[in-house]
Every structure is written in structure tokens, then in C-alpha cells.
Amino acid sequence: MQSEYDSAATIYDTILFPFLQPIRKAVARELLTFKGKKLLDLCCGTGNQLKYLASQGYTDLHGLDLSKPMLEIGQKSHTPIHWYEENAAQTSFENATFDVITSTLALHEKDRVVQEAILAETYRILKDNGTLLLVDFILDNKSSWLAHKAIPIVERMAGLEHFTNFKSFRTARGLVGLIDPEQFQERESNRMLFRGIVLIRYQKM
Numbered sequence: 001m002q003s004e005y006d007s008a009a010t011i012y013d014t015i016l017f018p019f020l021q022p023i024r025k026a027v028a029r030e031l032l033t034f035k036g037k038k039l040l041d042l043c044c045g046t047g048n049q050l051k052y053l054a055s056q057g058y059t060d061l062h063g064l065d066l067s068k069p070m071l072e073i074g075q076k077s078h079t080p081i082h083w084y085e086e087n088a089a090q091t092s093f094e095n096a097t098f099d100v101i102t103s104t105l106a107l108h109e110k111d112r113v114v115q116e117a118i119l120a121e122t123y124r125i126l127k128d129n130g131t132l133l134l135v136d137f138i139l140d141n142k143s144s145w146l147a148h149k150a151i152p153i154v155e156r157m158a159g160l161e162h163f164t165n166f167k168s169f170r171t172a173r174g175l176v177g178l179i180d181p182e183q184f185q186e187r188e189s190n191r192m193l194f195r196g197i198v199l200i201r202y203q204k205m
């Protein structure tokens with residue numbers, strides 16, 4: 001399947017390493033009690049987060065992305081991860097397959113219809129009481145001046161459609177405005193990177 005990320009696959013990890021590495025560590029810390037559980041990273045890109053989790057002793061790891069070139073970068077590492085070239089809005093998994101689902105910096109760049117379809121699919125394939133960990137941008141009065149300036153510039157550089165979706169996501173209060181508390185109840189929330197990134201851990205209701 002084709003993704004706008006296909007052409008960026010070979011440089012993605014290198015360029016974004018300083019920004020993404022603190023996120024990889026924070027996700028691993030947040031999921032410490034889930035080592036050995038069946039974990040899916042939706043829109044996993046090159047699988048960089050999964051490789052980091054593997055290096056920290058996580059074992060039952062699965063990564064799904066639309067972009068074959070992004071997945072191929074992950075596969076080259078020969079880390080024991082199961083890879084799926086699929087659409088996160090319509091996967092091949094049975095109901096209630098995973099104990100934990102994560103997704104990092106993926107929802108903000110999609111339009112509302114796609115965001116809602118991905119969350120509906122997440123709800124379907126996550127086990128009852130399962131854990132959802134989302135990481136995404138947040139720009140509000142708690143975010144630093146630097147985050148307010150830098151994040152929109154980075155998003156604009158990613159393309160006009162991407163930027164339009166980011167602006168709508170921001171106006172709709174990001175993850176807070178998107179997640180239905182009747183489906184996913186918030187358990188913990190942490191900010192990082194000049195308080196412009198939020199990690200929210202939810203439990204499936």
C-alpha cells in the first residue's frame with residue numbers, strides 16, 4: 001500500500017532521532033508492567049518504538065503500517081517483531097486480539113473520519129480492560145512558547161494536507177476532543193518536550 005511516508009523511509013529515523021528518542025524511552029517506562037503482553041504499535045512507521053521496546057525486554061511485539069518502505073526499514077533489523085502492511089482503520093485482526101495498543105504521532109495528521117475509524121478499529125481489536133497508549137501533539141496554555149512556535153513549523157513542512165489536519169486536530173482539543181470516554185477511560189497523562197507532546201494511557205471500558 002502507498003503512503004506519503006514512502007519517500008521519507010530511509011531518512012525518517014536519522015532526522016527525527018533527537019526528538020523521538022525521549023518519546024521511545026517514555027513509552028517504554030509507561031508500559032513497564034506490560035512486558036510479555038501482546039502489544040501492537042498502530043501506524044508504527046519504521047518500528048523504531050518496537051525495536052526500543054524489544055531492547056528493553058518486551059517480547060510479544062506487533063507493528064502495523066500502510067507504508068511498505070517504512071516497514072522494510074524495521075524488518076532489516078531482524079528484531080523479533082511481527083509486521084503487517086495494513087490500514088489501521090481496517091485491519092485483519094480478530095476481535096479482542098491485543099492486551100496493549102500504542103500509537104505515536106499518528107492521529108494528528110489524519111482527518112476526523114480516518115481518526116474515528118482508527119479508534120473504532122482499535123476498540124474492536126483491543127481486549128476488554130486492555131490498555132491504549134497514545135502519544136501526540138498538544139498545544140494549549142500549558143505548552144511552552146517554544147512548542148507553540150516550533151510544532152506548527154514542523155507540521156507545515158510535512159505538507160499542506162498534513163498541516164490542515166494538524167490544525168483541525170488542534171482546534172478540536174487534540175486527543176482530549178477525540179477520545180470517547182465511554183470507550184477509553186483516561187488513567188494517566190504525562191507531558192514532555194516543552195509540554196508540546198502528551199502521552200495518555202487509557203483503559204478500554
Ligand SMILES: C[S@@+](CC[C@H](N)C(=O)[O-])C[C@H]1O[C@@H](n2cnc3c(N)ncnc32)[C@H](O)[C@@H]1O
Pocket residue numbers: 003004005020042043044045046048049064065066067070086087088089103104105106
Ligand atoms: C508520523 S509517522 C509516525 C510513525 C511512528 N509511529 C513513529 O513514532 O515513528 C505516521 C505513520 O503512519 C502511517 N500511516 C498513515 N496512515 C495510515 C493508516 N491509515 N494505516 C496505517 N498506517 C498509516 C504512515 O505510513 C507513517 O509511517
